[in-house]
Amino acid sequence: MPTLLDHLQKAVQGRSPLIYLYSPEENRLLDGVRALADTFPEALPVYVWSCVQGFSGLGSAGDTKAPVDALRAVLASDTRGIFVMRDLHPFLSEPDVIRALRECYYAFREDPDRMVVVMAPELVMPESLKKEIYLIEVLPPGDDQILAEILRVRESYGVAAFAEDVLDEMVLACKGMTVAEIGHVLHRISRTDLSVKDDILEEIFSEKEMIVKKSGYLEFTPPRWDIDGVGGMDNLKDWLRKRQAVFSRDAVASGVPIPKGLLLMGISGCGKSLGVKIISSLWNVPLFRLDMNLVFSGLYGSPEAAFHSALSTLEAVSPAILWIDEIENGLGMEEDKITIASHIFSAFLTWMQEKPPLVFVAATANRIHALPAEIIRKGRFDQVFFADLPNKKEREEIIRIHLQRNGGDPEDYDVEMLGLLMEDWNGAEIEQAIVSARVDAYSEGRSMVQKDVTRSSSLIVPLSTTMEDQIKGIRSWAFTRATPASKYGSKARTR
Known part of the structure; x- marks a missing residue:
């Protein structure tokens, strides 16, 4: 996997003087920029700006706390170097800031020794800058970087805080976390004298759960339900048991096809949500429920941005199970058509095809007539189960x-x-x-x-009495479109 330095060098090779680094890891980004500066025949100085302190080390540039003043100082100076603008994203809606960045682009594009680097934890890309900015989305640290951070923390305590036999599993557990988050949890583990492998991994997973909770629209669901404590649905249980060992990093490394997800539809009250919850307990993988009401609420920006952020967060903390309850409502579906959320629906279908292997999607549906063919066809979900009234x-x-x-x-x-x-x-x-x-x-x-x-x-008064016609319609629709979650009964069948 290309490193941050590799991406930065590509930008330099293409004479891109305006670079946007999208990541919350400020120190890691600065380290990458400084490493880039050292690759030049004559190392470039790195000047760092913030709206609190202005530019540091830029000589007599005056007060440069305002972003426009800072960019004017860069343009007025003939100093060679890399000019880093930290957290510039809140100002990218201001016309004078946009114009100043464009002027930097045109002034520096023939000068490989001068460039502006925007560093931001959020992606804010004005339409008028899209052609000029070279965007680098910096992914979470890879295995080598994670291991290096683990060893660094271990050495800082002067003892072998983490045994050699647990290092590989710690690296896997820390996947998706930032270097700072890894450091925080490792220091906490070291100071609390956790030495048993399971305790160490549990502490790391607790940290990842907290990371997901910060998103606001993802809710961690504890693995409280044992598969033997759920009545019926034996076809579903057998399907999950067979794939228990397959949903693992070892299986990925071996090239075994990894389960993508399942859709559990059926009559209300027949255990669809419970069927999802037992996956977490059986596979020992954290389960996160996506609250689509909060995604559409506007509290976390546009629904599209919030939905993309939720999926990115799940990818970062994989292995994980994404639970979308009542998917027909969550993705804005109505019978015979797709409504206001068609853009999110399309993004979800694309993501289902391209998502990382160790994010499993478990969706439930009540109004199955509202489900379009794009959702229930093979390739999206591995299996579609129908939960009927228990026999x-x-x-x-x-x-x-x-x-x-x-x-x-x-x-x-x-x-x-x-x-x-x-x-x-x-x-x-x-x-x-x-x-x-x-x-x-x-x-x-x-x-x-x-x-x-x-x-x-x-x-x-049971639902089978009050909603008799609707239940008949649901059964009729599902008979040729889904596999029964249960084995027994005169109408049960398996595929």
Whole structure:
């Protein structure tokens, strides 16, 4: 992978006097610029500007805190060198700043010993500068840089803080983090005397979770759900188990096709969200839910920029699972057409084709008629599953799980009878009946018994009754378009 110095040298070779370095890693960028300066036959001086201190070391340039004054000083000076403008992006909407940068471009393009470098953690590219600026998006540090930072921190403590056998896994765990973030977490690990591999990796993953939370629109979902604690959906479970070992860096290195994602559609309350959550626990990979309402809220800039930032953040912290709940709403879909978010929808489809291998996309959908062919065709998702109302065997399994969670012993209940009583119920309705039964029993100061569950069940009108026609339509649509998440039942089939 090309280094920052490689990219900078390409810009110099092309006589590009105006360079935009897009990255939050200011010190790393400055190191790269200084390394570039040293490659010239006669090393170039590097002058650094900020709106707080102005230019440092530019002689009698006067007050250069204002960006226009700083650029005027650069133009007026015949000093050779690299002029670094830190955090110039908030000023790039000002016409005089734009004009000053254009004048620098035309003044320096035939002078290889003078150039302006803009450094910014945000990408702000005025339309009138797009033809003049050479953009370099600086990616997070690679394996060699991460290892160098780990060894640097280890040596600073005078002892072998991290054992040799854990270094490779630490490098993988730190992928996507900045050098500064890596340094912070490594110092914290060293000072808290963490030496067990699992504890070290857990601390690094906690740091990555915090990084994602800072985005605001990505929510970390803890891996609390065990796959055996979910009733039914055996086809889905088998599919996930078979790919557990495949979703790994070893598999990537071996050239094994890595799972891209799955789409879980179906009837409301049948465990689609739970089916996504168990992936994280089974694969031991962090799960992040993308809140599309916040993406469209405008709190984080334009929806397009926020969506791109969310995807970039997930790429940086991979391996990770991206959860898009109710994808038909999140990407602005309506039945028979794509609405206001068609630009985001197109960007998402492109990203699905080109994303890094260790970002797995798990999407759920309720209004499956609203899903266009571009989403459900092979190549986007590895598999499309349909979650139907649980059959008799699955209902009994779900009842047992919820009885245990609510302090009951399934052996004390007639589970088969309860399963018949709850025919055509979804999992959420079964759970609510048992939860209500426990609340009723607790309010009377006694343990929950069969009669409590029977009574609470009689008060629930299932979705299969209130939405009978819609459920028939969903089943009819999904029958030839999706694989059942469940194995059992007269209509169940596998592919």
